[in-house]
Amino acid sequence: MFSEEKLNKVKEIIARYPAGKQKSALIPLLHLAQEEFGGWLSAETMDYVASLLQIKPIEVYEVATFYSMFNLKPVGKYVFEVCQTGPCMLRGSDNIIDYIKKKLDIGVGETTNDGLFTLKTVECLGACGYAPMMQLGKHFREHLTPEKVDAIIEECRVKAN
């Protein structure tokens, strides 16, 4: 369940659309729910969002499964989403992905045993001029090098403690 404050946010989002078109708030609400409920969307969370918008649960599931930013399984506290499309590949994203795999001892799509890190490969995020890059939470980390990756991992470990 959302807090009072978040429920007000939900109301504010729904008010952006004409009466009866509240379904348009679905994607913004799923973002909000994912942030609020541990970085992923469980069936219960999706049902809850459906009830907030007075739509059928299937209308939520079909959307949640379509968009790649919604996690349908639990993920680590920090998700490294490394771009691997052409422009990043040209600037060495393969090496960065290999480096992270070795450093964290996980494969793509896996989470470290301590639940801190998940490694994902993603398609173009619109930072091609600053490649190689990854998304970490809300922000982009660009011009990646092994040294920068080390620093980011350290930063996350410090924040987690």
Next chain:
Amino acid sequence: MGRKLLFDKAHIEGIRYYDVYRANGGYGSAEKALKSMKPEEVLEEVKKSGLRGRGGAGFPTGMKWSFIAKPEGVPRYLVCNADESEPGTFKDRYLMEFIPHLLIEGLLISSYTLGCNSCYIYIRGEYAWIPEILEQAIAEAKKNGWLGKNIQGTGFDLEIYVQRGAGAYICGEETALIESLEGKRGNPRIKPPFPAVKGLWDCPTVVNNVETLAAVVPILRIGGDEYAKYGIGKSTGTKLISACGNINKPGVYEIEMNISVEEFIYSDEYCGGIANGKRLKACIPGGSSVPILPANLLLKTAKGEQRMMTYEGLADGGFATGTMLGSGGFIVLDEDQCIVKNTLTFARFYHHESCGQCSPCREGTGWMKRVLQNIENGKGKMSDIDLLWDIQRKIEGNTICPLGDAAAWPVAAAIRHFRDEFEWHVLHPEEATKRNFGLAHYADPLEIAAPAAV
């Protein structure tokens, strides 16, 4: 230095904020439009400017606007397409991050022209920090009477809302974007009806790219006729080019559409030449979906003329020897890059992004990816190259939306211009996994091109 219309004030400290933007002439175009012009007069200026859609298709903006249906009592909507997901393209991000008020002012003028009182900016979900920047700009504009009710006492009302997507390239296609904005999967609609007649919530809707809408501001400032004097022929005005790949100075550049490709790549004002002293092998000048060109065809057209950075210049020679300006996502490959691998990453991209509605795209993109994976990993057969050609031909033109074409073209162009590299992969599987094919004759007869005089 080339003339600039969008980024002319981008270097000013604090231009992101209302006060600085306003003090430097910001909202002057909106003031002019709302207070002294009728909507049809603004439309006339946009038509005269020759402005073409900056998202990739290059359709004349004024004409698109003139198609909007105006049934009595039905609201109309303007939707700003900030989904920017075409690999190689990151220009709108820069504009929204650094000069958000330019976009807000463009939305205001455009909404006034179209008679819209609600406007939605649909921004790709991964640009997660930008909505805050836009929302702050919207709040500032509202506080100063440029949004909300009775704007500047003119009686015109406008609200602008920012909506985040959630990771789907297809939502850059206008009808998929509308579906997504309605809270659904991003499945493109069959056209007609076009959004201008039946768009968001079945109401008349115009969907325009960020850069297109921002360009309306300088058009109003200097006038449509004056804007049309920038550039060459039907490529009027300036264009934002996001340059990436193996160049010295990746970044977003505003160019007047009157410079050559050679100048853009080699001059210090723009890309600053190929990185690490390497030679140019190939380039995809308009985002991942446009045809790749080898260096020799990129810098000079098949007729031997200098190729220009314009819609017509890049398209010179059709798909046989030309390409497209597209969204301006300019991807440069140096001599060390493997065309097969590069094509594979794009095939994987389109497979991942296919919405799955149309079989040729849903099945074909995955098939192309698997065949390319085999060739790249030294497990390809000679017949695979013809198979790839055959698959892409069967996708192109056989899907509801242009994603099918976008997936087919990179594969077609790679085989058209670099077939011997594919064959080399098949014939030398061991070697192909260790080194790349190199330049061969692609760069001939060009030596390391000398920087163009600026």
